[in-house]
Amino acid sequence: MTYDVISVKNLSKSFGGHIVLKNFSAQIPLCGVTVIRGASGAGKTTLFRLLLGLEKPDAGEIVGMKKRIPAVVFQEDRLLPWTTALDNVAIGSNEARAEAALSRLGLCESTCQLPRELSGGMKRRVAIARALAYGGDILFLDEPFTGLDEENKRIAANALLSANVPILVITHDDAEAELFGEYCEIVID
Amino acid sequence: MPSKRKLLQTALIALTYLAIWEAVSLLVGKELLLPSPLSTLSRLAVLLTKGDSWLYAGLTLLRIMSGYLLGVLAGVLLAVLTARSRFAEALLSPLRAIVKASPVTSFILLALLWLSSDLVPLFISFLMVVPMVWTATAEAIIQTDPRLVEMGKLFGLSRRQVVRKIYIPSVLPQFLAVCTTSLGFAWKSGVAAEIIALPQKSIGFMLYQSKLRIETVDLFAWTLMIVALSMLLEWLLVRSMRRIRHDV
Numbered sequence: 464m465t466y467d468v469i470s471v472k473n474l475s476k477s478f479g480g481h482i483v484l485k486n487f488s489a490q491i492p493l494c495g496v497t498v499i500r501g502a503s504g505a506g507k508t509t510l511f512r513l514l515l516g517l518e519k520p521d522a523g524e525i526v527g528m529k530k531r532i533p534a535v536v537f538q539e540d541r542l543l544p545w546t547t548a549l550d551n552v553a554i555g556s557n558e559a560r561a562e563a564a565l566s567r568l569g570l571c572e573s574t575c576q577l578p579r580e581l582s583g584g585m586k587r588r589v590a591i592a593r594a595l596a597y598g599g600d601i602l603f604l605d606e607p608f609t610g611l612d613e614e615n616k617r618i619a620a621n622a623l624l625s626a627n628v629p630i631l632v633i634t635h636d637d638a639e640a641e642l643f644g645e646y647c648e649i650v651i652d
Numbered sequence: 653m654p655s656k657r658k659l660l661q662t663a664l665i666a667l668t669y670l671a672i673w674e675a676v677s678l679l680v681g682k683e684l685l686l687p688s689p690l691s692t693l694s695r696l697a698v699l700l701t702k703g704d705s706w707l708y709a710g711l712t713l714l715r716i717m718s719g720y721l722l723g724v725l726a727g728v729l730l731a732v733l734t735a736r737s738r739f740a741e742a743l744l745s746p747l748r749a750i751v752k753a754s755p756v757t758s759f760i761l762l763a764l765l766w767l768s769s770d771l772v773p774l775f776i777s778f779l780m781v782v783p784m785v786w787t788a789t790a791e792a793i794i795q796t797d798p799r800l801v802e803m804g805k806l807f808g809l810s811r812r813q814v815v816r817k818i819y820i821p822s823v824l825p826q827f828l829a830v831c832t833t834s835l836g837f838a839w840k841s842g843v844a845a846e847i848i849a850l851p852q853k854s855i856g857f858m859l860y861q862s863k864l865r866i867e868t869v870d871l872f873a874w875t876l877m878i879v880a881l882s883m884l885l886e887w888l889l890v891r892s893m894r895r896i897r898h899d900v
Contacts, residue, residue: 517802541803545821555807597807
């Protein structure tokens with residue numbers, strides 16, 4: 464059975480008595496770009512982690528995620544410090560896909576460099592390339608453009624759109640959301 | 653390959669220490685208390701021409717290295733077990749604390765009651781290495797960034813791939829460092845165990861004999877052999893570790 468939406472029903476999550484999400488419900492379309500907004504601490508990243516199955520909800524349910532293969536750009540780069548950009552990108556795929564993804568993001572000169580030899584923006588692009596190379600059927604992007612200049616933000620957004628899979632993105636920045644063209648918006652208060 | 657400059661520097665340092673040794677020996681003026689470097693080195697050269705010396709050194713090496721390698725293996729297994737299970741950590745950590753806190757001589761004397769004198773140095777080297785490798789490796793496993801592990805799982809890595817691609821490279825620097833440190837401890841405690849347990853064909857036995865007969869030159873020559881063997885082993889270990897780090 465396939466779903467055209469991810470259905471989030473009455474989701475609640477708290478950490479050590481601190482309520483992060485309370486009775487949150489939403490229908491997340493499985494097409495195009497969906498931007499998740501909310502104030503700092505509103506629970507955007509927690510919602511991501513719940514959708515990805517990295518956290519268990521205290522209450523509520525998520526329907527439509529089980530058979531999905533998510534490719535993720537985390538809030539942090541999460542690169543393996545001991546291996547090259549190419550090996551980092553190829554972690555869930557293969558060298559050919561990794562090289563193509565790095566090239567797409569303008570990093571074909573940096574394939575053999577270790578994360579410590581890359582600038583903050585380059586590391587971010589490696590993290591984006593890793594998600595692209597993985598080839599999941601839905602992209603989860605948590606503040607994907609942090610540390611990128613305008614030109615690289617545009618290049619990265621185009622590369623992500625060219626994957627042609629549903630995209631869920633957390634961003635605070637209207638201008639960054641607009642890089643994806645048309646999008647749906649879900650607000651967490 | 654070390655550069656010419658570095659070789660020259662090492663030679664100069666060695667010569668300085670030999671000169672100090674010679675000067676102090678001349679000052680003391682009694683070979684019985686402090687033999688000169690020349691007499692020690694000549695005695696070592698004589699020992700090296702004897703087949704028995706090589707046999708004793710080889711058997712000492714075999715005992716200590718067997719204990720060391722078994723200790724590293726046991727340390728890693730215990731580290732994996734206790735890093736994964738809180739119950740195992742609670743159950744086994746008192747044992748680690750006891751081994752760490754007890755004087756090595758107590759264990760040597762106890763081991764003498766339980767084992768043949770040939771096995772005592774092996775057992776003691778093993779016992780010295782296990783808690784060191786265990787503690788450092790377990791800490792490194794626990795300190796592995798959980799966010800990287802989470803990333804690996806989300807990007808479809810199997811449990812075996814997570815171990816190979818994330819845990820092993822993360823743990824490796826601390827593991828290799830403790831392997832080097834514990835080699836020195838294994839060597840020192842192993843020779844100490846030989847001196848007390850006195851397995852017939854061993855450097856420890858020869859050291860004891862030298863002390864018994866007040867042959868200070870022999871005592872120094874055998875000690876020099878121990879130091880040289882220990883340094884050689886450490887050098888070989890560091891070299892192979894560099895290769896391992898490069899390969900992983």
